[in-house]
Amino acid sequence: MGDPLHFRCSVQFEVKNIELRWTHLAPTESSWQVKRPNEYHIISPSLHELKGAVSLDRAARENAGMVRCQGKDLREGGLSVNVTANVTVLDRGVLELSLLNPPGPSTLVARGDSLELNVGVLSVPPLSNCTWLHHGVPVINASPSQDCEDTARGHWCKCTLSLRRIVPVESGTYSLAAHNGDAHAVISVNVSMASEPPRVAHQAQRSGARQMNHVVPALGAATLAMTFIAGYLFYRYKQKPHYEVQWKIIDSLDHDTNEYIYIDPGKLTYDPRRWEVDRATLDLGETLGTGAFGEVVVAAAHGLHGQEGCSTRVAVKRLKKSARAVEREALRMELKVLCHVGQHPNIVNLLGACTEREPVLLITEYCCHGDLLTFLRAHSPKGAPKPGLAPQHSVYGNLVDPGGSEEILKHRELLSLCLQVAGGMAFLESKKCLHRDVAARNVLLAQGFLAKICDFGLARDVTRDPNYIQRGNARLPVKWMAPESVFDCVFSLKSDVWSYGVLVWEIYSYGESPYPHLEVDDTFFHLLQDGYRMEVPKGCPPAMYELMLLCWDTTPAVRPAFRDIEALLAHMMPRSEEKGSMGLETVENLFNT
Known part of the structure; x- marks a missing residue:
C-alpha cells in the first residue's frame, strides 16, 4: 500500500480501425491515470498495433481487484480480445x-x-x-x-x-x-x-623387491606431507593480521565505480633534512603501550630541531623485534603519510623520525593526560567505570597522571572536547585524509587538556580489544562504523562523520560503550539496516543529540562536512553555561543558515 502501480497493454489486428480500453478500474476509473492517447504503430501493411498504459501514484486498499485491458476491432461484427490482471494491495511489504x-x-x-x-x-x-x-x-x-x-x-x-x-x-x-x-x-x-578418511598403517614385508615397492610410495607420501605442511604454514601466515596504514589520502574519485582512488604512500616524500633526528639524542623510557606489531614508549628528546640545551618529552613509536618486512615497510609508509598531512593543534603531530637504520622510530607529541575514553570515565558523574562497560585496552595505560583532578566534566567542557575533535577532523578533511577509526580511544589529551586525534595503529592490540570484531582476516570497530562501511566496505569522509557522531555520543555518555545493550550479531546488523539509532545520553542537550542524528543519516551525502560541524560548535560555544544550555537555535537551523 502506497507504492506506485503501472500496467501496459498492446493489441495487434490486421486492420487499422481498432481501439484499446481499460475497464474494471477500482474503485473508479477517475482514480487511475490512463495514458492518452494510445500509441499507434504500423508493424506491416497487414498488421497494426495499439499500445496503452494505466497507472497509480500510490496504491490504496480500494484499488484491489481486477484490471482488464480490452482490444476491439471496430468494424461491424469485429472481434474483441481481453487480458486481465488481479491486483492485491498489501498493508505491509x-x-x-x-x-x-x-x-x-x-x-x-x-x-x-x-x-x-x-x-x-x-x-x-x-x-x-x-x-x-x-x-x-x-x-x-x-x-x-x-x-x-x-x-x-x-x-x-x-x-x-x-x-x-x-x-x-x-x-x-x-x-x-x-x-x-x-x-x-x-x-x-x-x-x-567432511573429515579426512582415516589412515591405515601396516608393516611391510622385509624382502627385496617388495620392500622397495613400499619405499617409493613412502617417499611420495613424505613429499606430499611436506607440501601440505608448507601450504598450511603459508595459509597461517596469510591468516595473520597484517599492519597497514590506517589513514588514507584521497587522490581522486573513480566515476565509473564511484569509489575513491588513494595515493600510494610509497610515492609520498620524506625530507630527512626536516625530520631526521639523531637517535643518540633520545633517552627512551618506559613503555606506554604495546600492540600486535609494535609499541609506544615515552622518551626525552635533547636539542630537538636545534633547540640546544632543551629537553622535550615525546612519545616514540617503534616496531617489535619480531616485526616482518611488510610491517617495517608499513611503518615507513605511515611516516610519509604524517609528513604529507602536516601539523594542526588538534592532531598528534609528528616531531621527527630516525630512519637511517632499523628499528625505525617515529617521534610524536607526548600527551600527558592519556586517552579521552579513560579520561571521560574517570570524570563521569559516578567517577568510576559503570557496570557493563567494555574493558578499555588503553595504549597510554602507564601514565602517572591520566587526568588530573576527579572533578565531573560539565557540558561546556564536553562541548569543548567535541569542538576540538571536529577541528582536527576538519583539518584532515581539508587534506583529503580518511581516518577510518574515529573514536574516543583514538583521541589523546595533551597539556591543558588539548584534544588531539591520533592513530595508534601498530601500538594497539586489536586482538585483545573487544571493540574490534573479526571480519575475514581483519578486526574492525563495527559499532563505530557507518552502514555503508559495515555492509559494503565503503569508507569515505562521510563515513568518518558517522564515526564522529558515535564519538560525540561517547563524550556525552561519559565513556559508555556504544549500543550498550547490543552484541555485534545478526540482531545488531538487522537493527542497523532498519535505521535504528542510539538513544540520547542522559543529560545530553537536545541540540547535541540532533547533531548526532545528522551524522548518522543513512545517506552519506546528507551528513554534514566537518568544517560545518566545527563552525556550528564554535557558534554554540560562547552560549554554553555550566548548566549546559546550548542556545535556542537548533542544529538543523544553523546548518541551513
Missing part, C-alpha cells in the same frame, strides 16, 4: 526467502571444494539490501551477487554467495539478511566440512 542451493538447511563439503549458496528472495516492494553473514559477521572475502526480475507475484531475486577453495575456518553458519524497507528476514544454512 512482503519478504519471502527460500533456499535454492543447497535445498536443505545444511550441506557437507570437502576441504578445498568450491560452493555456491543460492537464496531466492520474493520482495514487495523491491529488495533494498541483502547481506551475507558468516557467524553473524558480514562476509567480505567472497563474491556475492544478485540477479533480479519483476514477476506477477513481486520483485524476485536470486542472491548468490560463491565460496572458493574452502578451508576449515570457513565452515559454519551462513545467513542471508534481506531488507525491503517494510520488512526484513533471515535464512541460514550450515556448511560442514
Whole structure:
C-alpha cells in the first residue's frame, strides 16, 4: 500500500480501425491515470498495433481487484480480445526467502571444494539490501551477487554467495539478511566440512623387491606431507593480521565505480633534512603501550630541531623485534603519510623520525593526560567505570597522571572536547585524509587538556580489544562504523562523520560503550539496516543529540562536512553555561543558515 502501480497493454489486428480500453478500474476509473492517447504503430501493411498504459501514484486498499485491458476491432461484427490482471494491495511489504542451493538447511563439503549458496528472495516492494553473514559477521572475502526480475507475484531475486577453495575456518553458519524497507528476514544454512578418511598403517614385508615397492610410495607420501605442511604454514601466515596504514589520502574519485582512488604512500616524500633526528639524542623510557606489531614508549628528546640545551618529552613509536618486512615497510609508509598531512593543534603531530637504520622510530607529541575514553570515565558523574562497560585496552595505560583532578566534566567542557575533535577532523578533511577509526580511544589529551586525534595503529592490540570484531582476516570497530562501511566496505569522509557522531555520543555518555545493550550479531546488523539509532545520553542537550542524528543519516551525502560541524560548535560555544544550555537555535537551523 502506497507504492506506485503501472500496467501496459498492446493489441495487434490486421486492420487499422481498432481501439484499446481499460475497464474494471477500482474503485473508479477517475482514480487511475490512463495514458492518452494510445500509441499507434504500423508493424506491416497487414498488421497494426495499439499500445496503452494505466497507472497509480500510490496504491490504496480500494484499488484491489481486477484490471482488464480490452482490444476491439471496430468494424461491424469485429472481434474483441481481453487480458486481465488481479491486483492485491498489501498493508505491509512482503519478504519471502527460500533456499535454492543447497535445498536443505545444511550441506557437507570437502576441504578445498568450491560452493555456491543460492537464496531466492520474493520482495514487495523491491529488495533494498541483502547481506551475507558468516557467524553473524558480514562476509567480505567472497563474491556475492544478485540477479533480479519483476514477476506477477513481486520483485524476485536470486542472491548468490560463491565460496572458493574452502578451508576449515570457513565452515559454519551462513545467513542471508534481506531488507525491503517494510520488512526484513533471515535464512541460514550450515556448511560442514567432511573429515579426512582415516589412515591405515601396516608393516611391510622385509624382502627385496617388495620392500622397495613400499619405499617409493613412502617417499611420495613424505613429499606430499611436506607440501601440505608448507601450504598450511603459508595459509597461517596469510591468516595473520597484517599492519597497514590506517589513514588514507584521497587522490581522486573513480566515476565509473564511484569509489575513491588513494595515493600510494610509497610515492609520498620524506625530507630527512626536516625530520631526521639523531637517535643518540633520545633517552627512551618506559613503555606506554604495546600492540600486535609494535609499541609506544615515552622518551626525552635533547636539542630537538636545534633547540640546544632543551629537553622535550615525546612519545616514540617503534616496531617489535619480531616485526616482518611488510610491517617495517608499513611503518615507513605511515611516516610519509604524517609528513604529507602536516601539523594542526588538534592532531598528534609528528616531531621527527630516525630512519637511517632499523628499528625505525617515529617521534610524536607526548600527551600527558592519556586517552579521552579513560579520561571521560574517570570524570563521569559516578567517577568510576559503570557496570557493563567494555574493558578499555588503553595504549597510554602507564601514565602517572591520566587526568588530573576527579572533578565531573560539565557540558561546556564536553562541548569543548567535541569542538576540538571536529577541528582536527576538519583539518584532515581539508587534506583529503580518511581516518577510518574515529573514536574516543583514538583521541589523546595533551597539556591543558588539548584534544588531539591520533592513530595508534601498530601500538594497539586489536586482538585483545573487544571493540574490534573479526571480519575475514581483519578486526574492525563495527559499532563505530557507518552502514555503508559495515555492509559494503565503503569508507569515505562521510563515513568518518558517522564515526564522529558515535564519538560525540561517547563524550556525552561519559565513556559508555556504544549500543550498550547490543552484541555485534545478526540482531545488531538487522537493527542497523532498519535505521535504528542510539538513544540520547542522559543529560545530553537536545541540540547535541540532533547533531548526532545528522551524522548518522543513512545517506552519506546528507551528513554534514566537518568544517560545518566545527563552525556550528564554535557558534554554540560562547552560549554554553555550566548548566549546559546550548542556545535556542537548533542544529538543523544553523546548518541551513
